[in-house]
Structure formats: C-alpha cells, structure tokens
Amino acid sequence: MQRMKLYYLSTASFSQVDVGVLDLLAGKCDIHYSVVIQNKNTNFTSEELQDYCARNGVAYQAFLLKYRFRDIRIASIFYSIIRDIREKNPDVIYIASFDHPIFALLSGLLDRKKVIIGLHDVEYHSNFPNAKMLGIGRKIVMSLFQTFQVFSKSQERLFRRLYPSKKVYAIPLPLSDYGDGQRTAARDGGVRFLFFGNILPYKGLDVLLNAVNGLSKTRRDFTLTIAGRCDDWSAQYEPMIGDDSVIEKKIGFIGNDEVAPLFSGTDYLVLPYRDATQSGPLMISYNYGVPVIASRIDSFVDQVEEGISGYLFEPESPGDLQRILERVLTDHGDRYLKLSETTRKFVSDTYSRERIASRYLSMFNEISKRKS
Numbered sequence: 001m002q003r004m005k006l007y008y009l010s011t012a013s014f015s016q017v018d019v020g021v022l023d024l025l026a027g028k029c030d031i032h033y034s035v036v037i038q039n040k041n042t043n044f045t046s047e048e049l050q051d052y053c054a055r056n057g058v059a060y061q062a063f064l065l066k067y068r069f070r071d072i073r074i075a076s077i078f079y080s081i082i083r084d085i086r087e088k089n090p091d092v093i094y095i096a097s098f099d100h101p102i103f104a105l106l107s108g109l110l111d112r113k114k115v116i117i118g119l120h121d122v123e124y125h126s127n128f129p130n131a132k133m134l135g136i137g138r139k140i141v142m143s144l145f146q147t148f149q150v151f152s153k154s155q156e157r158l159f160r161r162l163y164p165s166k167k168v169y170a171i172p173l174p175l176s177d178y179g180d181g182q183r184t185a186a187r188d189g190g191v192r193f194l195f196f197g198n199i200l201p202y203k204g205l206d207v208l209l210n211a212v213n214g215l216s217k218t219r220r221d222f223t224l225t226i227a228g229r230c231d232d233w234s235a236q237y238e239p240m241i242g243d244d245s246v247i248e249k250k251i252g253f254i255g256n257d258e259v260a261p262l263f264s265g266t267d268y269l270v271l272p273y274r275d276a277t278q279s280g281p282l283m284i285s286y287n288y289g290v291p292v293i294a295s296r297i298d299s300f301v302d303q304v305e306e307g308i309s310g311y312l313f314e315p316e317s318p319g320d321l322q323r324i325l326e327r328v329l330t331d332h333g334d335r336y337l338k339l340s341e342t343t344r345k346f347v348s349d350t351y352s353r354e355r356i357a358s359r360y361l362s363m364f365n366e367i368s369k370r371k372s
Contacts, residue, residue, distance in 0.1 A: 004029040004368050007090035009081065011035065012042035014096045014120065015049055016280055017151075020174025023056035024357035029364065032059045032088055034081065036098070039065065044256065069100070070133070078103040085110060091368045094118060094149075099137035108144050116169075116367055117141060118149045121277045122158045142166075147367065152278045154298035171359045172303075173278050175287040175351055178256055181264030190221040191332050193293075193325070194266035196254075196281045199230035204272035204295065205237060210318035211272075213242035215325050222246060222329055224270075227254050227262055263288040267336065268328065273297060274316060286347040291339050293324055309343045 006029050010018050015035060022031060033053055037046050044052075046062045053060035063081055067074040078100070085093060086109065093110060096118040107115075124131045142163065149169045150156050156170035199205055205226070212224050227250040230237065241247055254262070263269070269285040271294040278299055285292055292310035294300040304310045311328070314320040328335075 004092065004364065005088070005090040006031045006092050006094065006364055007034070007085050007088055008032065008094045009034045009036075009085070010096040010118075011098050012037045012044060012046070012049070014043075014118075016043040016176050017096070017173055019044070019049075019052055020176060020283075020353060021357045021360050022058055023052070024353060025361060025364075026057045028361055030059075032061065032090065034061045034063060034084065036063050036065050036077075036081070048256065072102075074100070075102045075106070078106050082106045082109050090114065092116065092364045094364070096120070097138075097141055099134040099141060101133065101137040101140060104137040104140035104144070107141070112145055114367065115145050116147050116149055116363065117145050118151075119155070119159070120151060122150060122155050122162065123277075149363065150277075152299050153302045155277050157298075169359075169363045171356060171363065172351060173280065173283045174353055174356045175347070176280060176284040177287050178259035178263075178284065181260035181288055190223060191268070191329055192266045193222060193224045194262060194269050194290075195224065195226045195228070195272075196262065196269065196284070197228045199226075199228050199233070199237065199251075202274045202276070204274050204316065206240060207272040207274075207295075207316055207318050207321060208270055209237065209240045209242075211321040211325060212246065213240075214318065214322045215329075216243040216246050219326065219329055220246065222325070223248055225250065225262070225266065227251075227258075229253055259284060260288070263290055266290060267332075268293050268310070270321075271295065271300065272313075272321060273300070276300065278303070283351070286343070286351055289340055289344045289347070291343045293321070293328070295321075305342075305346050307339075307342075309346045310339075 008031055012035055022033060025031060035049055050060050063077055065077060091114065093115045095115060124134065147167045148159065149171060150159050151171065151173050153170060156168060159168045195205060195208055223246055225248040230251055233251050263284055269281060269290055269292045271279055271282060271292055273295050276297060276299045282292060282303060292304055294304050294310060294312055295315040296312040297315055300312060304312060306312055311324050313324045
C-alpha cells in the first residue's frame with residue numbers, strides 16, 4: 001500500500017508545535033516539511049529544524065522571509081512556496097495559517113480538497129500587530145477553504161459559532177520538550193514562580209507584577225522569574241516593580257538550551273493572560289510536570305484542572321491572583337508534592353504525544369480519502 005504524501009507548511013514561529021508531532025508521524029507517511037523563516041519571533045533556527053528533520057526522516061526545506069511584511073516583493077517568496085507544493089503533488093497539504101493577504105490569494109492555486117488550514121487564533125488577540133492587514137488575509141482564507149484545525153476546545157466552540165458551514169478538527173497543542181531537565185530545589189527553600197514567553201499586553205504581566213508587589217509586603221519566601229523578549233520593558237514594566245529582591249529578570253531572547261533549566265527550576269508557571277487561544281508556555285510547563293496558576297479565561301478553563309494541574313484566578317484581578325499566590329505559599333509543604341503527582345497524571349492522560357499524533361494522522365487520512 002502506497003504511503004500518504006504530506007506537505008506540511010509552517011513558520012518558524014509555530015515550529016514548537018510542529019516538532020512535537022512530525023517525528024511520530026514520519027513512520028506513518030512521507031512528510032515534506034517546509035518552513036517560512038522570519039527575521040524575528042522564531043522558536044527554532046533553520047539549522048535546528050534541519051537537524052531535527054534529518055534525525056527523524058523528514059524532508060526539510062526553508063524559505064527565508066527576507067522582505068518586510070508590507071513589501072510587495074514578498075509575493076515572489078510566496079509564489080515559490082505555492083509552486084513547490086504543486087510540483088510535489090502531495091496527497092494532503094497542511095498549512096499553519098499566517099494570513100498574509102498575498103499568500104492567501106496565491107493559495108487559491110492549490111487543490112483545495114487537499115488543504116487543511118491550521119488556525120492558531122480564530123480571532124486575533126487584543127492589540128495584535130498588523131491585525132487589520134491579517135484580517136484581510138483571513139477573510140480570503142475563509143472564502144477559499146473548507147477544512148480547518150484549531151488547538152483547543154474553546155477555539156473549536158468559537159470557530160463553529162463564526163463559521164458553521166466549515167469543517168473543523170480540534171487537536172490540542174503537543175507537549176513541548178526542550179530536553180532533559182534536572183529538577184532543582186530552591187537555594188533558600190522558597191517557592192519559585194515563572195512568567196515565560198514574549199511579553200505582550202494581552203499576557204497580563206502587569207497584573208502579575210501588581211499581585212507580587214502586594215504579596216512582597218508581607219511575604220519573602222518566594223521569587224518570580226520573568227523570562228522573555230519585550231520591546232518596551234524599560235518604559236512599561238520595569239517601573240512597575242516594587243521590590244527587586246523577589247524578582248529575577250531574564251529580558252531578551254531565551255535560547256532553546258535555556259528552556260529546560262528554567263522550567264525544571266520552577267515550582268509554578270504563572271499565566272495571567274487577559275485573553276488566549278492556547279498557550280505554548282503551558283505545554284512546556286506540562287511537559288516538565290510543573291503546575292500552573294492561570295487566569296480563569298475559556299482556554300485555561302479547558303486546559304487547567306483546578307486543584308489537579310494548577311489553580312485559576314479571576315482575569316485582570318491582581319487581588320485574586322495575590323490570594324492564590326499567598327495560598328500556595330502557605331500550603332506549599334503540604335500540598336505541592338501531591339499536586340506535582342496529579343499534574344503528571346493529568347498530562348499523561350490528556351496530552352501524551354502519541355495520542356495527539358494519532359489524531360493528526362486520523363485527520364490527514366480523512367482528507368486523503370476524501371480527495372481521492
């Protein structure tokens with residue numbers, strides 16, 4: 001029986017998702033993995049992705065995005081991608097949508113019955129860069145294609161409400177593994193909190209800093225590490241810090257080799273988001289068995305089991321977040337070991353890589369049979 005040919009197109013900013021499943025799919029189908037490499041906001045370098053593909057029997061191709069987002073010359077790169085897909089004539093085409101209007105128009109040249117569009121955001125986050133231009137691209141994509149994939153139950157509900165005539169698959173983000181991390185204890189015995197990832201307004205770091213400022217007036221048995229890129233750290237967030245002694249800052253690019261030590265050296269990941277579709281840092285945290293403290297928004301209600309894999313607090317409420325932080329500090333000695341155990345079991349039962357890869361394969365098989 002002939003193996004299915006899959007053309008998987010993504011961008012380096014989404015590659016954290018791709019490397020969580022492609023190695024497991026490679027034994028079941030022939031994969032050509034093409035990646036658009038941007039100038040910034042990439043999770044992996046092209047060399048890292050090439051090495052991953054070589055180790056796992058996946059064909060790899062990089063398309064360097066050397067022009068700015070609004071530069072018309074970008075069309076030449078997008079046309080090269082479309083031409084490459086057509087020449088390879090795959091059975092299934094998976095595209096992690098990046099909604100550029102020019103690429104969206106050119107994608108109409110593909111055999112639409114073969115195409116699945118992966119949507120990381122059914123609706124864009126608040127204050128999302130280039131949202132107006134991307135919105136045009138999204139409208140074109142929605143008019144051209146019938147089959148989509150989203151990454152959480154909350155996004156599936158939203159998608160079905162907005163696009164009731166479209167076909168949608170909901171498959172969660174895979175766990176994100178950055179290598180072995182040796183669990184380390186805090187030097188002072190205190191509880192360690194982590195905020196991780198690109199610092200953007202919708203992620204609510206200001207809410208967390210306000211909660212920590214209140215907490216540090218009465219408690220000193222904790223540290224908060226803030227790790228990630230930020231374009232306006234000095235102007236926006238640095239002035240909000242009330243007590244430097246409880247905060248460790250790693251502001252800037254975080255290399256892949258730094259991720260495992262960060263998560264292995266923390267007790268809780270804190271996700272004070274105002275809104276979210278899904279969270280990459282959450283899946284890193286779950287991979288390392290680290291419980292989470294997250295805002296009670298739809299996405300996290302679906303992904304965080306209260307008292308099992310973490311705790312939830314009211315969105316945009318520094319006071320409620322401070323209450324949860326103080327509670328985990330008080331109960332840490334009695335509760336944390338049990339919470340770590342239940343977190344690992346919850347993750348194993350819900351987010352195993354094998355389970356998620358099998359759902360991708362089922363989706364691809366359905367499309368392959370449909371197009372034939």
